[in-house]
Amino acid sequence: MRKSYLMTPGPTPVPPQVLLSQAKPIIHHRTPEYTKIFVEVLEGLQYIFETKNDIILFSSSGTGAMESSVVNLFSAGDKVIVTSNGKFGDRFVQLGETYGLEVIKHEYKWHQVVKPDDIKKSLDENPDVKGVFVTQSETSTGVLNDVKAIGEIVKATNAVLVVDSITGIGAVETKTDEWNLDIVMTGSQKGLMLPPGLAAVSVSEKAWKLAEKSTLPKFYFSWAKAKKALEKKQNPFTPAVSLIVGLRESLKMMREEGLENIIKRHAQLADAVRAGVTAIGLELFAPSEGRGNAVTAVKVPEGVDGKAIPRIMSSKYGVTIAGGQEHLAGKIFRLGHLGYYDKFDITTALSALEMTLQELGYQFEKGVSLKAAEKVLSS
Numbered sequence: 001m002r003k004s005y006l007m008t009p010g011p012t013p014v015p016p017q018v019l020l021s022q023a024k025p026i027i028h029h030r031t032p033e034y035t036k037i038f039v040e041v042l043e044g045l046q047y048i049f050e051t052k053n054d055i056i057l058f059s060s061s062g063t064g065a066m067e068s069s070v071v072n073l074f075s076a077g078d079k080v081i082v083t084s085n086g087k088f089g090d091r092f093v094q095l096g097e098t099y100g101l102e103v104i105k106h107e108y109k110w111h112q113v114v115k116p117d118d119i120k121k122s123l124d125e126n127p128d129v130k131g132v133f134v135t136q137s138e139t140s141t142g143v144l145n146d147v148k149a150i151g152e153i154v155k156a157t158n159a160v161l162v163v164d165s166i167t168g169i170g171a172v173e174t175k176t177d178e179w180n181l182d183i184v185m186t187g188s189q190k191g192l193m194l195p196p197g198l199a200a201v202s203v204s205e206k207a208w209k210l211a212e213k214s215t216l217p218k219f220y221f222s223w224a225k226a227k228k229a230l231e232k233k234q235n236p237f238t239p240a241v242s243l244i245v246g247l248r249e250s251l252k253m254m255r256e257e258g259l260e261n262i263i264k265r266h267a268q269l270a271d272a273v274r275a276g277v278t279a280i281g282l283e284l285f286a287p288s289e290g291r292g293n294a295v296t297a298v299k300v301p302e303g304v305d306g307k308a309i310p311r312i313m314s315s316k317y318g319v320t321i322a323g324g325q326e327h328l329a330g331k332i333f334r335l336g337h338l339g340y341y342d343k344f345d346i347t348t349a350l351s352a353l354e355m356t357l358q359e360l361g362y363q364f365e366k367g368v369s370l371k372a373a374e375k376v377l378s379s
Contacts, residue, residue, distance in 0.1 A: 004318045007349045009139050009167055009295035011189040011196055012339035014246075018193060021249040022242040029241055035233045037248050042230075044251030048169060048192075048259065049184055051176035051202045056226040058199045059240040062166040062187030065199035067095055068221040069162045069183050073131055073207060075215040076100035080131040081122050081159075083107075083114040085145070086138035087325050088164055096133070099216055104129070110141050110328065113290035116149040129159045130210065137168035137292045140325045141285055142334065144172060144292030151180035160207045166190055169200075170254065171266045171294040171338040182207040188243060191262075191294070193250040193339045198243050266293035269337040269346055272376040276350040277335075279372035280357070280364040285332050294338040297324075299331065304360050306330035312359060317352035343377040 006013050027033050045055045058064045070092075074080065080101050082092045085108040096103040104126060106118050114134055123129055132154050136147045147163050154161040160182040165174050169184070170191020176184045181204075188198035203211075203223060211223055219225075225236040254262060270293040274284060277298050285297035300306035306323070307330045313319045324332040335349055350369045358366065 002318045004320070005345065005348055005352075006320050007336050007345065008320055008322045009190070009334060009336035009338065010187065012191075012193060012336060013341070014195060015193055015250065015253060015340050017253070018246045018249045022246040024245065026241055027245075029235065029239055034241065037245060038235070038239075039233055041244055041248050041251060044248070044255065045200055045202075048251065048254060049176045049200075049202045050174065050178065050259070051184070053176065053202045053204050054208075054227065054230060056201045056203060056223060056230075057235065057239065057244070058201070058221065059197060059237075059243070060199045061189075061196055062164075062185065062199050063091065064221060065166075065185035065187070065201045066091060066164060068201060068218070068223065069133075069185065070095045070099050070101070071216045071218040071221060072211045072214055072223040073160060073162070073183075074099070074101055074210075075213065077102060078130045079104065079126060079128055080133065081106060081119060081126070081129055082133040083119065083135070083145070085112055085114055085141070085143055086110050086135060087140035088138060088166070089133075089135045092133040092135070092162075092164065110138075111143070111285055111287060113143055113287060114145040114150070116146060116153055119150055120153045123153065123157050123159065127157070129157070131160050131162055133162045133164070135164040136174065137165060137172055137294050139167045139295060140328070141332075142292060142295045142297040143286045143290045144168075145290065147181060148175070148179045154182075155180035160204070160210055167294040167338060168292065170262060172292045173263055176202055188247065191338050192247060193253070194243060194246050197240050198247060263293070265342075266338060268376065269293070269341055269343070270296060272343070272346045272373040273335050273337055273350070275376045276346070276369035276373035277353070279368045280354065294336065295322075296335045296337070297332045298335070300333065301357075301362055304357065304362050306333065308360060309333050309353075309356055312356045313352050317355060319349050319352040321349070321353075346373055346377065
């Protein structure tokens, strides 16, 4: 027998009390009992998003929220700026092109951060741009983009700012209203500590006004339908009832810990991972000016089979991490630390990593990563 440890940037571990809440008998979604739960969930999400804006819930993965932002805000031929420094920035490019938008691409290498000045220059040159898309916390690389600075730039224009914070919310600071973030989205299987299947989107007044002019086709992902249902404290279609019951429980846990403490915990865990891997001579992938708290991407050392690292850690030691995506497959591996994690999850993962690297022939002083991480975790 062995224990299994999930150390990926999504799905993330689910607390026992959240799992147990979902095992309760199912309730009907058009009852006062469900409405009470739904209202509590919306209020909890506003707290986590740091917003007074409407929150819309979809029974989908985060990609559903991404698609909803395209089809509800724009019309075919509309001009938008899409920034991409990873797989999920690329996804916004694909969504924009799929729905016939005129996409102005700002593409960066995956180890680089998005430059706010590039967006300002592009907006000055294209005053007819209707939207700017940016990924706050890029899951594929661990790179964190400065959405606060971008929000300051976009607020002075007619464009709306669409922020993918799917691995940001609940792990890094995301002040939706204060930072002028018109659209912010997340998925349940990340910092919200739930199984996959829910996506949440916050919508500003500026975004609602633009949405009124959108002519792109939408039905299930219609914000207008969702807003009409919100007036009755309901969902427009059958929701994922058990997941919403679980979300109420996870949001209670997050309120009890306090948002500021949650961010501090994630920062400490991230620092511990990075202290550990660098102590044994490994190199971090994300630049020093753009490292978030959600996931750490590490370069595979020379002469080591990068694809074997996640495989051995999972099959032999029960610790599941993520490999690199697209052109980074076999070149990096990713340790997730967002959501339901504490100090000893980090030391367990580093211990498994050390044993795996030793098996693969990488030379280092055994135990050094743990010592470095423990120094951070005990501070």
